Amino acid sequence: MKRMFAGALVVAALGTLGCGGAKASGQGAEVGTARQSLEDLRAGLRAADQAMSDAAEKAGSAQAFSDFVADDAVLLVDGTYAPKGKEAIRAWLAAHPLEAEGKVRWAPVRWDVSADGTLGYSVGNVSVESGGTSVRPSSRYITAWKRQPDGQWRVAVAVLNAAKTAMTAPAGFAPSSTLPAPEPRALAPAQALEEAKAADRAFSSMSTSEGMGKAFAAYAAEDVVMPLGSAGIFGHDAIAKAYAPFTLEAIDLRWEPVLGDAAGSGDLAYTVGRAIATGKDEKGQPEVDHVKYLTVWRRQADGQWRYVTDGGNSSPGPQGP
Structure with missing residues (x-):
């Protein structure tokens, strides 16, 4: 909230x-080629979110955030003023790694982009795998993304909060907006x-x-x-x-x-x-x-x-x- x-x-x-x-509910705002372009942009944002998760699973959260956040990014974490900037975020995550109890990964339940494809957001679940078999929810996140001139998506702001259960969208709830634009x-x-x-x-x-x-x-x-x-x-x-x-x-x-x-x-x-x-x-x-x-x-x-x-x-x- x-x-x-x-x-x-x-x-x-x-x-x-x-x-x-x-x-x-409702209809998509675009049709034909424009609609496909919007879907491509959404797919690109979803892929960036997944790539960041893959990087965290392989190299740890500090390195993943360092690779994917903008230079002036902001990270909102509980109990402290927000670390601001790539290096401050990396330092905070190095001291408080998301993978402290096992391999970390995340996935969004909702993601979307602006009509011009320059701004986007994702909301989802973070989980931790320990012992090679046990996977449990560990937190939830909101990420605001900005698309760079080179076409790459970078994290502008992220919110992380601990959670013992995962978000689960109800049946029929679309992962991106279907409302009129x-x-x-x-x-x-x-x-x-x-x-x-x-x-x-x-x-x-x-x-x-x-x-x-x-x-x-x-x-x-x-x-x-x-x-x-x-x-x-x-x-x-x-x-x-x-x-x-x-x-x-x-x-x-x-x-x-x-x-x-x-x-x-x-x-x-x-x-x-x-x-x-x-x-x-x-x-x-x-x-x-x-x-x-x-x-x-x-x-x-x-x-x-x-x-x-x-x-x-x-x-x-x-x-x-």
């Missing part, structure tokens, strides 16, 4: 939720990013004025995927049900975007920022958590920006991410 693990109240309530039953347009990525940031700020404003639960339902895309609960949360209806208990009286969650990027096609963007969750502990006393987050946004057919995935983890203080 925004912001994943933002306070014990949120964790406890969402930790037992299932995946829900919503599924993507917005009208084509071309604009500067900075302009598209400002639109997404404005949506993120409005999202936060609704959370503080009407409650986190209402805000998360209002700003969720129909085919949203959240790496929460026992098997993940898939679809708008499942999000609305999962977040309904988080009223304004239960928790105050507010945030601000700090950085991000967007596609020049103006249909996909991501924001990275910091959040403050104020709730109550088991004794009813105020409890404050600082959180950092990644939200991936897709512009809908009606022109509105809605989040398609979102996650984060705790920070030691308010200076995040």
Whole structure:
């Protein structure tokens, strides 16, 4: 959730939720050659995600991230401010290897790209194989990808959080969007990013004025995927049900975007920022958590920006991410 693990109240309530039953619907935005081009771009992103996993299995997570992240990449991990830059990420993973208990590999349950093929994202499961036979889930991830001038996909931002179970998409839930696309347009990525940031700020404003639960339902895309609960949360209806208990009286969650990027096609963007969750502990006393987050946004057919995935983890203080 925004912001994943933002306070014990949120964790406890969402930790037992299932995946829900919503599924993507609607027709693809493109046909013929253009449709095939979009599918090729999606396949390329999926291949990059797989190649990074293969590299981690063979050479370890520190080397794999070093090979696949952008020079200015950001890694969101629990309990610390985000390592920023290729070398900082490599150093963190060298000290905290994902393969500490065995060979590591991962696979997405959802991935997609912008209309111009410059930006993409993937959401999935990380597993560890120990003893050559036992494979178990170890974490879940969200990755924002940026396609480089040479055509290679590189990780711009990644979120990693521990998990004991794997996300499992419900029957009929497509791995990439099948919803109608917005009208084509071309604009500067900075302009598209400002639109997404404005949506993120409005999202936060609704959370503080009407409650986190209402805000998360209002700003969720129909085919949203959240790496929460026992098997993940898939679809708008499942999000609305999962977040309904988080009223304004239960928790105050507010945030601000700090950085991000967007596609020049103006249909996909991501924001990275910091959040403050104020709730109550088991004794009813105020409890404050600082959180950092990644939200991936897709512009809908009606022109509105809605989040398609979102996650984060705790920070030691308010200076995040």
